[in-house]
Amino acid sequence: MGRAIVIDADVALAPARDVTVLDLWEGELPAIAAGAMQVEPRRWWLIDRGEATEEIDTAIAGRGVLVPIGGGLTRATISGPGWRDLLSVSGFFDVHHSGFGAGSAVSTIIHHVPVRIRVTGASSCDVFFATSYASTLAELWQKTSKGG
Amino acid sequence: MTAPRRIADGATDSLRFTFDGRAMTARPGDTLAAALLANGVSLVARSFKYHRPRGIMAAGVEEPNALVTVGEGGRTEPNTRATDVFVYDGLVARSQNAWPSLNFDMGAMNGMLARFLPAGFYYKTFFGPASRWMLYERFIRRAAGLGKAPVDRDPDHFEHRAAFCDVLVVGGGPAGIQVARDAAASGGRVILVEQDALLGGSALRDGIAVPDPVQAGVRMMLRTTASGNWDHGFVTLVERIAEPGQQPPAGMPAQRLWHVRAKRIVLATGAIERPLTFAGNDRPGVMLASAVRAYIRRHGVLAGQRVVIATNNDDAYRTADAAREAGGTVVAILDSRPEPPAAEHPTFADAVPLAAHGGRGGVTAITARVGATTRRFDADVVAMSGGFTPVVHLHSQAGGTLGWREDIQAFVPEGGPEWIESVGSAVGEVEPIAPASAELPDPKHSFIDFQNDVAASDVDLAWREGYRSVEHLKRYTTLGMATDQGKTSNMAGLARLATSAGVTIPQAGLTTFRPPYTPLTLGAMAGADGGGHAAPRRRIALHDVHEARAALWQPLGLWHRPRAYPQIGETLHDAALREARAVRTIAGLTDVSTLAKFAVHGPDAARLLEMVCATGIAKLAVGRGRYTFMLREDGMVLDDGTVWRLDENGYLLTSSTGGADRMEAHLSYVHRVLAPTLRVSVVAQQEHYAGIALAGPRAAAILADLTGIEPPAHMGLARAKVAGVPALILAASYSGERAFELYAAGHDAAPIWGAIEDKVRAAGGFPYGLEALEFLRIEKGHVVIGAEADGRTTPHDLGLERMLRKAGGFVGAQALARPALAAPDRRRLVGLVSSEQIPEGAMLVANHGATVEGHVTSAGPRLLESGGAALALLAGGMAREGETLLATSPTRDRHVRVTVTAPVFHDPDGARYRD
16 A cells, blocks of 8 residues: 555646537437546546537537537646555545546546546546645645645 | 563664663564563553552453653654554653552552542542532542543544455455465455464464465455445544654654445454452453463563462463473463363363462462462473453454353354454464352452453442443443453453352343444544645635735635635734725725636526526526526525526526535436426536636726626626636625626736735725625625525525515425415524624523523624624514614623614615616
8 A cells, every 4th residue: 555655656736628528419419529527427528629629519409509618627647657555545435446447537526626537548547636736735745645 | 579571592682772761672573572571561540530550461452551652753653552662773662650650659559548548439439519620620520531642743644545346355364364364365355464463473483374365366454444334335444654652754644544335345353361350460460371472472471480370271281381392481370160171281170270479570489279289389480371352342243242151251243234244363263261269268359451440340239239231231330441452351351240140141232343343543534634724725716816916814614715805914803894884985805716607508407407506597687697696495595695597598596605505416416306307507617717806986997997798787697708718797786886707717807906906005995805795794784604594494484485486386486385484583694783793603691681582694794883783583573663672692601782673784875786
C-alpha cells in the first residue's frame, strides 16, 4: 500500500475548453462521433472534437443536441506509475478494477467533487471536474503525489 | 521490591526518549510501555477519579491505566496508551492527570475522600437552582476531562483512501494469517490488516514464528486498525504512518483513513485477557499474565523479579514458564480451580487473590485465600488471568449476534451477515476457565473498570439504587466508558451485576459495541478537509479578478463570493451602501457566475419546462425571457429564476445558486421519472458560463458603448462580443434598475469584467458585492430562496399567485388546491418600514410578550432615503397593511417599531428598467 512512499504520479491542470455534451433522444450515435466518452445512457462527451462539431451537429439534427460545457471544466492529466493510487485518495471507487483500463471512463466523486475520468493509456488518465474545485483538488494532489 | 528490568540478551538501546522530562533509552520495536518497564518505571499514570497510582497492566490496545500524553505543539496527542505507541528517537512523553507531579499528586486526596465520592456522586450532589449550577460548573469544568487537547494547529496532513478487495482479514495473528494465505492462494485480492507493528498476534508472546503472508500474495497493512465495520462489507481502517507525536516522513500523511469495500470479511481479532477482581488489583505491578509474557518474549523485559501468578485457566502457566526462563522467580501460582494442571512451579489449588499490597511504586506482596487459609506472598509483579474475552466488536458493529459460552464465560459471535465470519480466538478458541469467585472482602478497593475508577462496590451501589439495566449501570457508574470502552472491564462488570440480580450473565445483558474500536484522531476523520470550513472551497471563474480588487469574501455553501469591495477606511456596511447607491444612481457591476443555468433543448423542451415551472413557458417568444418559479410536489416554492427562449426548441433556465444541485436533480426527476418519453435534453451549465451583471441608469449606455449594439429591451436577449469575447446578454433586473446579465465561457470571461469595470468606473460607478445586491433586492421586494421562500411558503404566500399558469400541469399544481393553504392566517409576504434599521430575523409581535405573528426574513437600509426596510412573513399578510408592530430580537436586544406596507419599496411600477 505504499506505506512509506509518496505516490509516484504527475498532475497537470488546464482549462478543458473543448468539451461538448452530445445528448440523443432518438437513434444511435453517429459514426463520426465514435470514440466519444459515454457518461450516461443517452449522453456522451465530445472532448477536443471542435473541428467535427458542425458535422456531428448535422448528423444528429432532430434527434439530439450539442451543448458546450467546457467553459467551466478543468482537465487534470495524471500520469506515472502511481496514477491509480492517486485516484484512490479521497476517492470511493475501485481504481484497480480490471474494467478500469485504457478507453474506459467513470463518473465518481473525489474529495467531495464530482469528476469524470477517462483512462487514456496504461499509465495516464484525464480527470474532468468543475473549475470551481480546481484549487481544492490541486491542493489535495499536491499534498499526496510526487509531482502534484 | 525489585523494579522491572531488561533481560540481558546482548542487544543495545539505540533510541532516546523522555518521560516527564527524564531521559531514557529504548530499543527499536519497543512500545513506550516496554521501554518504561525496561527503564524501571512502574508508576506511569494517575487514575481519572481518585488519582490512584497506576502502572502498566496490558501489552495491547486494551490498556486502561497507562495513558500518557506524547508529542509536542500541534502534534501533542493526549490519552495515548503507552502500550500502543512505539518509541521513536526523540519521543517526548508526559504523564497526565497529576499535579504537581506524578509522584506527588494533590489530586490523590480524592482517594482519601473516596467514601464520599461513590458512583452517582455527581448526580446526587450537583443539583438545585440554575444559579447554583453556575457555581458548580466552574469546579466541574476544571475536574472534567482526561488529558489536555493541544491548542496549536496540527502541522501534519491526513488522508482518506479507498480500497477494494475480495477478502479483508482483520487481525494478523496465526488464525488471520492462515486465512489470508489460503484466500490469496485461491486467487482473490486479499488485504490483511494488523494494528500492531508486527504480525503474529498471540504468537509474539509465545515466541512462535508465523509464515509470511506477503509471499503468498496478500496485501498487508501493519499499524492499521479496523475501526468500524459498517453495512455491506464496508470497513474503515486507520493506518498510522507516524506514531503519535512523531513527524511523518516527508510528503506523507500522519495517518490514513481507508474506506474498504470487501466481498468477504474475516475477523481474526483475537481475545483480550480479563483481570481478576481483588483489593488493590489496580496497583502498579499488577498486570495481565499474557502481558507479562509478551514483555518477556517480545521486548526482553521482565516486569518484576518475584512473580505471583493468579489465574483460573491454563494460559497463565505459560507466563510462569516465561518468567522462569527470563530469570524471574515464580513465587506462586494461585489457581482458583480445585485441580490445577501439573506444573514445575509452586502451585496452590483453590487459591484466589484477596489483596495486593504496596505503595505507589508498585506491588510488594499479595494476600490470598488458599483453601481455608489466608496466605501472604511477596511479589514484585502479580500476573493475573481471569480468562479471555473474544474481541467481537467488529462482528457486533455489523449487526452480528452473540451467543454465551459458559466454559469460557464470554460472548462469542453467533449469527450475522453472510459475508462476515470470525476465526481463531475471536470465536472462543481460548482456554476454558473456572467461574469467577464472588468473594470480595474489600469491594471498595476491588476495581472493575480501572480507567474510570469503578469498583465492585460502585456496581453494587448502582444495583441497590435501582439501576437494573446494564445500559443504565454503564451511564450511572461510567463503567465501560472513555478511551478503552471497557475492553478489560465489561465482563467483570456484567458478572457483578448478574450476581446482584441473581441472574446469569447473558440474562444481565450486554452494552452496545460502537465504532471506533480504538480511539481515532479527529484528523483521521477529517482527512484532507482540515481548516476553514472543513470542506472544499469553490472558487468562481473570476476569483482572481476579485481577489486583485481586495474583495471581502462571503462563504455561501461551498462557494465564496465577493461580499463587498471596501475602500480604505470603509466598513463593510459603508462599502455596501456606496456600491448600492452607485447602482441606483449611476451603474455597477457584480459577479453572478454562481447562478444555476440549464440548457434545455429539444422538440419537447417547452413541455418539460411547463412541468417544472409554475409559470407560462410555451408562449414565450424567441429572444424573450421571463421570471419563473418552481414548486415541490407539496406546492411549496422550490426555487425561482428566469427562463429564456434562445431559439425555437432551445431554452436557458436559470435558478438560485444555493439550489443548483437540487434543481438539477429535480429536472432529472421530472424528465426521467415523470416524463421519460419527452424528446428533450437538459444540460447543467452552471460553470460553463461565468455571469456578470451590469446595472444602473447608465447600464444601457455602457453596454451599447461596449458592444456597438442596441441593448435588448427588458427581458430581451442579444448576442454580442465584449472585449472580443462572445457573450450572451440577458436584459434582466434583480436590482430594480435597468440591468443586463452577460454570460460567457468561464475560462474567457475575465476580459469582459475588465472592459465593463473600466466603463463603469469611468462613469462614477463601482463593482458591487453580495451585501449591496441584498440591499438592492430587498428594496425592490424580490424574494430569495432560503429567506422569504423558506420551504414552507406557497406562491400565494409570496404574492406570486397571479403568475401561476392557470392550465396547471406543473409539479405541485394539485397540492396548491389544499384548503389549508388558503387559510387567512397563513404567514404571507409583507413589507416593513421603520425610521431605523430593522433587525433581520426579528419576531413580529403586537407588543412585548404578545404572541409571535411572524418574522423578518430580510432587512436593509433605504438606499436614497433614511430609515430601514424589510421583507417579512406575517400572519394575515397584506390584510395587515398599515398596522404597527414590534420587530423584536431579544438575543440582540433590539426592538424596533415597524409599519406593515407592500413588499416593494422602490419603483413599484418597474418604470426604471423599461426604456
